[in-house]
Amino acid sequence: xxxxxxxxxxxxxPYSLRSGEKSRLLAKxxxxxxxxxxxxxxxxxxxxxxxxxxxxxxxxPERVPFIPARLFKEFQLSSIDKSLVFKxxxxxxxxxxxxxRIYLDRETASFQSRILxxxxxxxxxxxxxxxxxxxxxxxxxxxxxxxxxxAGILGFSFFGQDVTYVLNDKMELDLPAVExxxxxxxxxPIFLFGFTFMIWQHFYLALRDRxxxxxxxxGILLHxxxxxxxxxxxVGREEFANAMLECAGIPRVVNYYGMVEQTGxxxxxxxxxxxxxxxxxxxxxxxxxxFEHLAHGEVGLVEVLSLIPRSYPGHALLxxxxxxxxxxxxxxxxxxxxxxxxxxRVAKAETRGCSDTYENHx
Amino acid sequence: MRTIPDISxxxxxxxxxxxxxxxxxxxxxxxxxxxxxxxxxxxxxxxECRAYPDIAxxxxxxxxxNLARMSREFDGRFKRLGRGLTLHIAPANVPVxxxxxxxxxxxxGNANIVRMPEAKFTQSEMLxxxxxxxxxxxxxxxVASMNRFVxxxxxxxxxxxxxxxxQARVIWGGDSTIARLRAMPIPPRCxxxxxxxxxxxxxxxxxxxxxxxxxxxxxxxxxxxxDAYLMDQKACSSPHLVFWVGNAxxxxxxxxxxxxxxxxxxxxxxxxxxxxxxDKFVHLCRTAIDLSGASSFISNSNHLYRIRLSQLPExxxxxxxxxxxxxxxxxxxxxxxxxxxxxxxxxxxxxxFDAEKIVxxxxxxxxxxxxxxxxVGKALDIGVIxxxxxxxxxxxxxxxxxx
Numbered sequence: 077x078x079x080x081x082x083x084x085x086x087x088x089x090p091y092s093l094r095s096g097e098k099s100r101l102l103a104k105x106x107x108x109x110x111x112x113x114x115x116x117x118x119x120x121x122x123x124x125x126x127x128x129x130x131x132x133x134x135x136x137p138e139r140v141p142f143i144p145a146r147l148f149k150e151f152q153l154s155s156i157d158k159s160l161v162f163k164x165x166x167x168x169x170x171x172x173x174x175x176x177r178i179y180l181d182r183e184t185a186s187f188q189s190r191i192l193x194x195x196x197x198x199x200x201x202x203x204x205x206x207x208x209x210x211x212x213x214x215x216x217x218x219x220x221x222x223x224x225x226x227a228g229i230l231g232f233s234f235f236g237q238d239v240t241y242v243l244n245d246k247m248e249l250d251l252p253a254v255e256x257x258x259x260x261x262x263x264x265p266i267f268l269f270g271f272t273f274m275i276w277q278h279f280y281l282a283l284r285d286r287x288x289x290x291x292x293x294x295g296i297l298l299h300x301x302x303x304x305x306x307x308x309x310x311v312g313r314e315e316f317a318n319a320m321l322e323c324a325g326i327p328r329v330v331n332y333y334g335m336v337e338q339t340g341x342x343x344x345x346x347x348x349x350x351x352x353x354x355x356x357x358x359x360x361x362x363x364x365x366x367f368e369h370l371a372h373g374e375v376g377l378v379e380v381l382s383l384i385p386r387s388y389p390g391h392a393l394l395x396x397x398x399x400x401x402x403x404x405x406x407x408x409x410x411x412x413x414x415x416x417x418x419x420x421r422v423a424k425a426e427t428r429g430c431s432d433t434y435e436n437h438x
Numbered sequence: 439m440r441t442i443p444d445i446s447x448x449x450x451x452x453x454x455x456x457x458x459x460x461x462x463x464x465x466x467x468x469x470x471x472x473x474x475x476x477x478x479x480x481x482x483x484x485x486e487c488r489a490y491p492d493i494a495x496x497x498x499x500x501x502x503x504n505l506a507r508m509s510r511e512f513d514g515r516f517k518r519l520g521r522g523l524t525l526h527i528a529p530a531n532v533p534v535x536x537x538x539x540x541x542x543x544x545x546x547g548n549a550n551i552v553r554m555p556e557a558k559f560t561q562s563e564m565l566x567x568x569x570x571x572x573x574x575x576x577x578x579x580x581v582a583s584m585n586r587f588v589x590x591x592x593x594x595x596x597x598x599x600x601x602x603x604x605q606a607r608v609i610w611g612g613d614s615t616i617a618r619l620r621a622m623p624i625p626p627r628c629x630x631x632x633x634x635x636x637x638x639x640x641x642x643x644x645x646x647x648x649x650x651x652x653x654x655x656x657x658x659x660x661x662x663x664x665d666a667y668l669m670d671q672k673a674c675s676s677p678h679l680v681f682w683v684g685n686a687x688x689x690x691x692x693x694x695x696x697x698x699x700x701x702x703x704x705x706x707x708x709x710x711x712x713x714x715x716x717d718k719f720v721h722l723c724r725t726a727i728d729l730s731g732a733s734s735f736i737s738n739s740n741h742l743y744r745i746r747l748s749q750l751p752e753x754x755x756x757x758x759x760x761x762x763x764x765x766x767x768x769x770x771x772x773x774x775x776x777x778x779x780x781x782x783x784x785x786x787x788x789x790x791f792d793a794e795k796i797v798x799x800x801x802x803x804x805x806x807x808x809x810x811x812x813x814v815g816k817a818l819d820i821g822v823i824x825x826x827x828x829x830x831x832x833x834x835x836x837x838x839x840x841x
Contacts, residue, residue, distance in 0.1 A: 119727045126726035126735050126745075144720045151727060364712035366739040367719075377712060396716055422712040 077115045079155075079386045080108035083187070090195050090354040091411035095404050098355055098413060099136055105383050106140045106391055107133030113389035116155035120389040137358055138369040142379050142392035145337050148176035156181045156387045167224050167336045175223075176337055184387040188340030189234060191356050191384060195342060196235050199296060199330060206261040207236020208254065208295075210270030210279045212243040224336040225271065231339065232269045232298065242270075242279060249282045258291060265294045268326065271301035276311060276319070283323040290324040300332040300342070304420060313349065333418055337390045341382040343416075348408045350415035357382040359416050361401055362394065372401040375419060396422050442523065442603040445596060450554055451570045452586035455600075459583035462520030463547040465834045466509035470544045473572060473581040475502035480568055487568070490561050491668070492534045499821070500541055508545070508822055508830075518834040520547025521629065522605030527597070527619065528552060529610040529633075531672055533559035537569075538820050539608050540585065545822065546833035549584040551600055556589065598622040606833050609633065631832055633825050636674035636784035637755040637807075640665070640814060641772055643790025644684025644692035658789055659699035661815020665787055667708050668818060670761045674825075675785035675810070675817040678759045681775070682768040683790075689768040697736075697744065704741045704762060714761045715740040721763060729757060732765075750774060755782050772796075776803045783807030784825060787814045 082105050093101070111132050113120045120143070129141050147153065149167070160181045167176035180188070215226045233239045240257040244250045270279065275297075283290065297320055306316065313331065320326040333351050334342035341357035353359050360379040361370040370376045378399040385391045398419045407415045444456035452458075463470065481487045481497035488494050498504075524543040528536030536552050543550040554562060566587055573582035590596045601607060601622045609619050609632045616632045624630075640662065650658070666676050682689045718740060725732050725745055733748035743763045747754075750767045755778075757765055772791075776799075786808050788796065793811040800808050809826030812819070822829045 123723045123726040126732055127722060128735070143723055144716055146716065146720050147723050150720070150724065364715040364740065365710065367715070377716070394716065394719065396713070398712070422716065424711075424713050 077112065079112050079116070079183075080105065082108075082383050082386075083190075085356055085383055086190055086194060088355045090198050090356070091352060091413055093355045094412050095414075098358070102137045102355075102358060102381065102383075103135055103140070104133050106137055106381060109383070109386060109391040110140060112386065113155050113391070117153055117389045119151055119153055120155070137381055138360060140381065140392045142394050143389065145176070145335065145380075145390075145393040145395050148178060148337055148388075148390065149174040152177055152179070153390075154179040154388050160387070165224070165227050165336050165339060178336060178339070178390065179388050181387040184384065187384050187386075189231065191340045191354075192231060192342065193234070194356075195344060195354050196232075199298070199344060200235055200267055204235060204237040205265050205267040205296075206257070207233065207239045207267040207269065208242050208257065209233065209236075209239060210242045210268060210275050212245055212247055213241045214245050227336060227339060228271070228300070229269065236267050236269075247274075247278050249279070249286075251288075254290065262291075263294070265296065266292055268292070268295050268297040270297075270299055272299045272303060272316070272331070273301060273305040275299055276306055276309075276316065280319045280323050288323075292324040292326050295324060295326040296328045296330065297326050298330045298332060298344075300334060302418075302421075307420070335380070335395065337393055338380055338382040338384065340384045341380075346407060346409035346411060346415070350402060350407050350409070351418065352407065352409075352411050353414045353416070355413065356384070359399065359401065359414055361399060361416075364422075367394070372403060375400045377422070378416075378418065398422055443599070445599045447588040447590040447596060450587040450589055451566050451573060452582065455551070455586060455588075457583075458523070458549055458551070458586055459580075460523045460549040461584075462522050462549070463584075465518050465520065465547045465830050466505070466512060466545055467547055469578070469580045470547070471502070471505050471509070473578050474500040474541055474544065475505055476578070477568060477572060478502070480572070481565075484568075487564055490564070492532075493561050493564060495818075496534045496537050496541075496565070499538075499819075505545075512822075513828070513831055516836040516838055518547070518831075519837050520549075520834050521627075522548060523603055524548040524550050524606040524608060524833060525597075525600050525604045526550060526552040526608045527611050527615065528555055529612075530555045530557065532669065533561040534565060535610060535820075536562060536587075537565050539610065540587075542822060542829045543606075543608065543833060544581065544585065546830045548606065548833055550586070552585070552587045553597075554587055554589050556591065594618060594622070601628075604628050606631070608829075608833070629832060631825075631827055631829060633674070635782065636825070637758070637782045638675045638677050638785040638787070638817065639679040639681055639783070640677035641681045641683065641775075641786055641788040641791060641796070642692070642696065642814075643788075644682055644688040644768075646790025647692040647696050648688060655695065655699050658814055659696065659703055661813070662696075662700055662787075663703045663707065664815055665817035666764075667704060667762055670714070671759050671763065673818055677785075677787055677817065678757065678763075678765060679754060680764050680766045681772060682766065683770070683772050684768070685770060686768070693766070697742070701738060701742050705739065708741055708762065710741055710761060718743055718761055718763055721760060725757065750778060752778055754778060755780065772799070775799075776805065779805045779807045781806040783809075785810040785812065785817050787812055787817050789814045 130139050161179050162182045163180045163185055165178040209229055317329045320329050331345040332342045343351045345351050358381040361376040362379055363370050363376050378395045378397040381392050399416055401414050401416045404414045405412045442455055478497045478501040526539040536554055540552045572578050601624050605628055607630045609616050612635045669676055731747045731749040731751050732745050734746040736744040741762055745765045747767045796811045
């Protein structure tokens with residue numbers, strides 16, 4: 077059996093499908109992926125054999141069998157021969173924690189970046205933009221086994237040019253580097269990328285402490301990794317955006333939701349402050365009591381669906397995040413598809429997310 | 439009398455360690471019985487305490503009548519005396535367990551240092567408060583002088599320092615804690631009671647379940663719920679395997695009757711946290727991948743997961759459920775148990791069987807495990823005979839006079 081070819085999805089603009097059509101197309105492609113992984117990944121096949129698998133193709137995405145995202149921490153789940161592994165992604169995890177291992181072949185890795193390009197085009201346009209990474213270049217030391225942080229930086233660097241790191245090896249501001257970058261690109265749009273907590277800790281607070289304000293009035297800041305650590309400091313979406321305006325005049329701050337298990341199909345925040353599912357992926361909310369699919373507005377466990385994973389059985393994953401679908405096809409921003417909120421992780425679960433990779437050394 | 443050095447610990451109840459009176463008493467001594475029965479009375483008369491079923495169970499266990507019964511049933515062939523000082527390492531996950539351990543030590547005639555779980559459970563705090571109140575009363579001054587409740591972070595140095603002064607240690611904590619404590623030097627005569635990681639199962643007779651009245655069925659299901667769910671299947675005596683005995687038709691019908699009753703109770707009473715639902719789901723996938731004998735999976739909700747086994751692997755004891763996750767196997771008789779039971783097996787809860795017959799089966803077949811055969815519903819009923827030990831007997835020494 078050959079894996080399904082889903083590249084025709086790239087013909088769809090990221091937020092172009094309304095619920096009915098999206099659901100129908102997605103169900104078909106996810107069914108194809110389910111069938112493929114069942115043949116190609118023995119562990120996945122055994123799981124479906126035991127928990128049961130509906131007749132394929134299923135008629136709606138809710139019926140696609142899903143597995144826990146955490147399983148990738150415990151088992152090496154792969155649907156390709158070892159010789160075809162092109163890149164292994166690992167999730168973040170502090171010392172002693174198990175990390176997810178995601179095996180990519182060339183095709184899957186390439187599909188990831190093509191889909192990410194479609195999604196990012198919506199924010200950045202088609203041209204590469206001068207880019208500042210609010211992190212330290214040391215994160216990328218090991219090129220064969222990327223951490224989630226490294227994978228994120230590398231993935232998004234693709235959309236930038238003259239990629240410059242804002243922090244040095246010691247996670248301190250590298251002001252000379254930033255200043256000469258700004259001289260080179262004065263008056264141009266700037267793409268900034270980083271992880272929420274690190275931006276706060278090592279960019280905003282560092283600038284504030286030194287009384288510096290950077291001229292980034294044309295900046296677009298993309299950040300992700302979760303709010304958990306900032307919530308502890310009572311910093312939410314609004315406080316964060318205000319802080320960026322204050323320390324660097326950045327007018328546009330875009331949060332995203334995504335995870336290493338489904339790299340590529342990220343969920344971007346729109347101008348109205350909602351996270352949006354692009355056509356290539358979707359969000360379902362499930363009742364922790366029975367895993368039944370919940371209606372819009374109800375809070376439950378977040379399941380993520382993505383068309384990308386074909387080298388590993390990660391197309392339908394139950395996460396440990398709690399969330400809520402806020403609406404579908406009717407966001408004031410004009411994008412079609414579901415929009416939703418992430419309300420944090422379930423209590424006392426294993427920690428997940430990029431911002432937890434980093435131990436506070438101070 | 440030996441004194442022990444003032445080791446640095448947080449004293450929860452009692453005076454400093456250096457002032458501890460380690461002179462032993464006889465088992466079931468008058469001061470120990472008086473203390474525990476008053477503790478029982480006070481706990482049972484406090485509405486706040488009674489609201490916690492585990493505190494109530496402890497209080498009910500150490501009521502005067504039950505203490506008198508235990509004393510009567512205690513081996514009277516020899517005169518005995520407590521060993522001296524006993525260190526108790528209480529389990530971290532069961533809030534009232536430290537109180538039972540303390541009571542065992544006290545009833546044996548020992549002075550006790552009880553290391554409390556680090557997590558401050560409401561129940562353990564309430565029990566400590568009540569014990570502290572009694573310690574202040576002149577009538578219980580003797581018991582107060584002999585007992586300390588302490589807290590200290592997981593720390594081998596402190597445990598080793600106390601261990602060096604002990605005549606006995608009661609170690610609840612699982613295999614790794616036991617291994618760590620065993621590596622510490624103790625006085626040559628010191629005895630350890632080590633409660634290791636154990637595995638427990640439930641044996642059900644299909645015919646008996648089909649024939650029993652609705653009322654009996656409901657009691658059985660409640661009993662099973664208590665055994666398994668009260669401690670999220672984390673107690674060593676909570677069942678993981680449900681072994682059905684009967685012919686195929688009977689078993690199918692009995693399963694239906696039993697589980698639908700259990701399922702109703704669970705849905706009513708059990709609060710499953712979202713993280714537990716994920717833990718169970720991960721465990722289900724793990725089971726699918728690793729356990730070749732798993733032939734089917736049955737569940738109506740995340741409250742109750744059942745894995746049907748087509749064959750019973752010899753190492754089924756490695757498969758532990760959690761928060762209502764059971765492995766089921768059916769056979770015409772329970773003789774297959776002889777092939778799987780090893781020394782990790784602790785409690786067999788049963789319904790429809792004569793417990794004495796099962797005990798004989800264990801002895802006749804020379805099984806190295808199963809220390810307790812009790813009716814369904816009694817799995818968590820801890821007592822002075824536990825885990826195959828006569829605890830009071832082990833924590834006391836024989837003083838024999840020959841003519």
